[in-house]
Amino acid sequence: MIESTSHLDPSSHSSKTAPAIVDVRGLEKTYSTLSVRGRKQVHALRGVSLEARPGDVFGLLGPNGAGKTTMIKILLGVVKPSGGSASLFGQPVGSSAARQRVGYLPESLRVDLHHTARSALRYYGRLSRMNSADIQRRSDELLELVGLQGRDQESVRRFSKGMYQRLGLAQALMHDPDLLVLDEPTDGLDPVGRNEVRKVIERLRDLGKTIFLNSHILQEVEMVCTRVAIMAGGQLLAIGPIDELASPGDASNLFFDVRLEGDPDEIIPIVADAVSPSDRSTLSVAARRSGEATHRITMGAADQMAVDRVVDALRGRGVSIVRLENRRPSLEDTFMRLVGSAAASQRPEPGQQF
Numbered sequence: 310m311i312e313s314t315s316h317l318d319p320s321s322h323s324s325k326t327a328p329a330i331v332d333v334r335g336l337e338k339t340y341s342t343l344s345v346r347g348r349k350q351v352h353a354l355r356g357v358s359l360e361a362r363p364g365d366v367f368g369l370l371g372p373n374g375a376g377k378t379t380m381i382k383i384l385l386g387v388v389k390p391s392g393g394s395a396s397l398f399g400q401p402v403g404s405s406a407a408r409q410r411v412g413y414l415p416e417s418l419r420v421d422l423h424h425t426a427r428s429a430l431r432y433y434g435r436l437s438r439m440n441s442a443d444i445q446r447r448s449d450e451l452l453e454l455v456g457l458q459g460r461d462q463e464s465v466r467r468f469s470k471g472m473y474q475r476l477g478l479a480q481a482l483m484h485d486p487d488l489l490v491l492d493e494p495t496d497g498l499d500p501v502g503r504n505e506v507r508k509v510i511e512r513l514r515d516l517g518k519t520i521f522l523n524s525h526i527l528q529e530v531e532m533v534c535t536r537v538a539i540m541a542g543g544q545l546l547a548i549g550p551i552d553e554l555a556s557p558g559d560a561s562n563l564f565f566d567v568r569l570e571g572d573p574d575e576i577i578p579i580v581a582d583a584v585s586p587s588d589r590s591t592l593s594v595a596a597r598r599s600g601e602a603t604h605r606i607t608m609g610a611a612d613q614m615a616v617d618r619v620v621d622a623l624r625g626r627g628v629s630i631v632r633l634e635n636r637r638p639s640l641e642d643t644f645m646r647l648v649g650s651a652a653a654s655q656r657p658e659p660g661q662q663f
């Protein structure tokens with residue numbers, strides 16, 4: 310059923326019993342490329358399964374080359390999978406029944422610069438075969454939703470990147486899709502632009518729209534997404550609601566801050582020597598060089614024994630620990646722990662060849 314954004318029911322939020330809107334099972338994609346060294350196979354997706362349900366704002370996260378864009382292209386029906394299955398609304402991806410219900414904002418949308426926001430929406434409405442009255446009504450609704458009302462007769466040439474991206478969101482919503490797919494919606498925007506786009510996504514979330522987005526910007530995802538999947542090297546590492554991904558009771562998610570005195574360049578190697586390689590991967594990104602007399606080191610630890618080992622090592626080298634506190638891991642902590650361990654397990658042993 311297609312309904313107007315202005316009439317969406319916020320109570321229609323994600324339900325575990327509702328049928329999946331995005332249903333991906335054991336998805337595989339292998340690209341075959343030709344180079345001077347001959348034909349090479351790239352495994353972009355290696356058996357990925359995930360689901361997004363009505364009302365989810367689903368964030369797909371992963372470092373470069375994780376397979377996020379490949380996943381989105383398969384969902385949009387522009388790339389064919391090599392194995393497994395993918396459906397939208399119970400219809401095979403790429404079918405016209407599935408496509409009609411999807412709105413898409415590509416990473417780099419190009420709106421012709423001769424357009425105003427109003428004429429651009431008219432153009433996209435016509436592409437979706439909407440009649441003039443519907444185009445007018447829907448444009449009014451969406452210009453208000455994305456905060457471009459009153460700016461609709463201005464040339465997009467004069468738009469900031471944030472305004473341009475909000476217009477992009479409006480074009481993706483023009484035919485009132487049931488699923489919105491956003492590829493890096495805040496990439497390349499300054500903090501003001503990011504905030505503007507995030508507010509629109511939050512409004513859509515509050516209206517109960519189902520959104521599937523991929524992003525590098527973990528803080529953005531943490532703020533807007535209800536569920537996330539973390540991928541690396543074509544594999545799914547974790548999936549679930551953000552607060553369940555890193556449950557505080559899980560020993561492998563024990564994060565702690567150490568406030569101490571001394572030179573961080575000397576302290577970090579002491580800590581790194583005392584912890585396992587997977588914990589080390591979280592340490593390297595979280596050490597803060599604040600320029601103050603005390604420094605904060607943040608890291609994940611597999612268990613309390615790992616924390617004890619770090620404390621013993623620091624005390625053994627005469628470092629004063631001013632404060633030690635456990636805290637709840639952020640999405641970034643969880644991401645670094647999972648992606649760091651995946652990278653460590655894929656790193657070749659000395660002398661080992663790929």
Ligand SMILES: Nc1ncnc2c1ncn2[C@@H]1O[C@H](COP(=O)(O)OP(=O)(O)OP(=O)(O)O)[C@@H](O)[C@H]1O
Nearest residue numbers: 340342351353371372373374375376377378379380
């Ligand atoms: N058309 C293609 N032909 C060959 N290899 C490809 C093609 N598209 C993607 N790849 C490879 O597949 C892997 C996954 O790429 P993909 O673009 O899906 O990852 P990503 O997570 O979106 O990365 P990024 O954040 O850098 O865009 C990479 O190794 C990439 O080089």
